[in-house]
Amino acid sequence: HVVRDDHDGIPLGFYCRSSLAPYLDTDELFEVTKQGLTFFADFFGYEYAFHKYDQVFVPEFNFGAMENVGAITHSERMVFRDPPTENQRLGRAEVILHEMAHMWFGDLVTMRWWNDLWLNESFATYMAYLALVESTRFQAAWMAFNSGMKAWAYRQDQLVTTHPIAGQVPDTDATFLNFDGITYGKGAAVLKQLVAAVGMEAFRDGMRRYFQRHAFGNTTLAEFLDAIDEGVERDLHEWAALWLETPSLNTISADWSAEGGEIASFALDQTAPDDYPTIRPHQLDVALITESNGSLDVAGVPVSVEGERTEVPAAVGSPEPALVMPNLGDHAFVKVALDDRSLDYVRDHLERVEDPLLRQLIWQALWNMVRDQQLKSTDYLPLAASKVAGETDIELIETVLASVSGTIARFVPDDQRDEQAHRFSDLAWSALSEGAPGASTGDGQIIWARTLIGLAITPEDIARVIALADGDLNVDGLTIDQDMRWEIAIRAVAHGIDGAADRIAAERERDPSDRGERAGLRAEVAVPDAAVKAEAWRRFHDEGYGSLHLTAAAMAGFHWHVQREMLEPWTMDFFDRVADVFETGENQFTRSYFASLFPHGRVEERVLERSRALLGDLGDRLPLLQRSLREANDDLERAVRCRAFAAS
Numbered sequence: 001h002v003v004r005d006d007h008d009g010i011p012l013g014f015y016c017r018s019s020l021a022p023y024l025d026t027d028e029l030f031e032v033t034k035q036g037l038t039f040f041a042d043f044f045g046y047e048y049a050f051h052k053y054d055q056v057f058v059p060e061f062n063f064g065a066m067e068n069v070g071a072i073t074h075s076e077r078m079v080f081r082d083p084p085t086e087n088q089r090l091g092r093a094e095v096i097l098h099e100m101a102h103m104w105f106g107d108l109v110t111m112r113w114w115n116d117l118w119l120n121e122s123f124a125t126y127m128a129y130l131a132l133v134e135s136t137r138f139q140a141a142w143m144a145f146n147s148g149m150k151a152w153a154y155r156q157d158q159l160v161t162t163h164p165i166a167g168q169v170p171d172t173d174a175t176f177l178n179f180d181g182i183t184y185g186k187g188a189a190v191l192k193q194l195v196a197a198v199g200m201e202a203f204r205d206g207m208r209r210y211f212q213r214h215a216f217g218n219t220t221l222a223e224f225l226d227a228i229d230e231g232v233e234r235d236l237h238e239w240a241a242l243w244l245e246t247p248s249l250n251t252i253s254a255d256w257s258a259e260g261g262e263i264a265s266f267a268l269d270q271t272a273p274d275d276y277p278t279i280r281p282h283q284l285d286v287a288l289i290t291e292s293n294g295s296l297d298v299a300g301v302p303v304s305v306e307g308e309r310t311e312v313p314a315a316v317g318s319p320e321p322a323l324v325m326p327n328l329g330d331h332a333f334v335k336v337a338l339d340d341r342s343l344d345y346v347r348d349h350l351e352r353v354e355d356p357l358l359r360q361l362i363w364q365a366l367w368n369m370v371r372d373q374q375l376k377s378t379d380y381l382p383l384a385a386s387k388v389a390g391e392t393d394i395e396l397i398e399t400v401l402a403s404v405s406g407t408i409a410r411f412v413p414d415d416q417r418d419e420q421a422h423r424f425s426d427l428a429w430s431a432l433s434e435g436a437p438g439a440s441t442g443d444g445q446i447i448w449a450r451t452l453i454g455l456a457i458t459p460e461d462i463a464r465v466i467a468l469a470d471g472d473l474n475v476d477g478l479t480i481d482q483d484m485r486w487e488i489a490i491r492a493v494a495h496g497i498d499g500a501a502d503r504i505a506a507e508r509e510r511d512p513s514d515r516g517e518r519a520g521l522r523a524e525v526a527v528p529d530a531a532v533k534a535e536a537w538r539r540f541h542d543e544g545y546g547s548l549h550l551t552a553a554a555m556a557g558f559h560w561h562v563q564r565e566m567l568e569p570w571t572m573d574f575f576d577r578v579a580d581v582f583e584t585g586e587n588q589f590t591r592s593y594f595a596s597l598f599p600h601g602r603v604e605e606r607v608l609e610r611s612r613a614l615l616g617d618l619g620d621r622l623p624l625l626q627r628s629l630r631e632a633n634d635d636l637e638r639a640v641r642c643r644a645f646a647a648s
Ligand SMILES: [Zn+2]
Pocket: 098, 099, 102, 120, 121, 124
């Protein structure tokens, strides 16, 4: 199935399987495509160079998308079979613009070697968000940038396997490892910081010089920096060495005092982890937030942070703030530790902060404090519960609920897990049934409903979502879509609910598509029966389920927290088998295998010990497996620390 259009003389096309034609919303797809083509040609000062622009939705595509010149291939997931949220539409527009940016960054000018992969991926990522904000209806895209790209980067940059944005890449196998949160997320965040440091105009002029100079050629980092450098006073080569060639990140905190209702002293302190002691320059705005008569006033003070302590004379004499947040506008790639007075204010009055991006940054600071054992997971969850029900920004509700789900799965002791999940399941149900402010729109309902389903762990909560699927319970305006129906049915199977097999059979009939086939396989493997698990385990290691995507779907149904005792034999067998799998399997297969079958949910010392022992046995073999194990161990260690801290 193909739909054609054109734009400024460039022929455009969208292709998909005929069976997906009813779901192909070409109006929006063409709109974003045209907005992007206009924006990039203007921003880069260089017309689209490749004569036509087709986009093809491909079944079982292994990546999100691929920037083939003039014929982009996209994963078929981007054709929405259920009604999408605005945020899902934003995510798809971002991918469209990312691949389009590659027509300039990557295809018109290409990095000389893979060590400058970030010249492709970081730029395409940053430019896609800039294009979203500047040329499409997705005006709040910097919030999604923060909750998606930057959150990914922060997480990865704090793992033991972190690496510089630009580094040594001996061969193409090593390249495969670097398609990660550092190359995409951190690289793009550092570009946002570069733009804050040199100004948007100087950045844009530098880009124009770069494309004029290097079109249809290859470049290195130095050539890129030279193009920007010409328009600015700052020595970017020194800046780049600190930002691009050293791993990890800094934490910023405000140290201030007040007297007689005014700020008497104000400084920003910068720290670095012991293993990576680099102190960096940061261009940021400090938010000084004062309250009078119940309304807030936010003043931004620009600061060039250099060194471990930066005095901020411009803040002295300002009215005494109720809350200080050192990264207004989210231009800096740093962790923020809130000072005690600000933390107290947030606990009581976070909802009074009107700017949603600023609220999001505060939520992110709280989440970082949980991960760093500065705030107990068991204190964070009640705080989140009390604030999120009143939250009105949909993007923010989704971000906070995702952190909540992650906290419950990993950072609370096993014996409190059910109770915490039940708390949020109830909260989601009240939000939906009583029409909380954030659940009054279609998108808000979908997000709360997905949370209701995802956190249904106790028998009572599972019964409730089953009643929703069966129409015995209803929420005005909410449709339980096919994806939700599958999640509910598979959950019923995994928890051994009566009638679960019939439920799966009914869903298979309702959804005979490839998506239904994958969901059906996940359900088959989720059955809480040791014989079923043994047969699935054998098949993962032998003939599989017909294709990479089908086998991956089946593997995703294997591990369930509620089945942990029954799954014990395979928890340890994984470590005996995984090296063979990595020895012989394709990269895409081993990635799914590890993600689904490593016992991530077993936050236990003995699992860690077994995993460390395997890592030791590997020596310098199988670098991809080494990296996966080191990251999984790091995650487990953090979860152990957070649980112990919560119990202390
Ligand atoms: Zn890309």
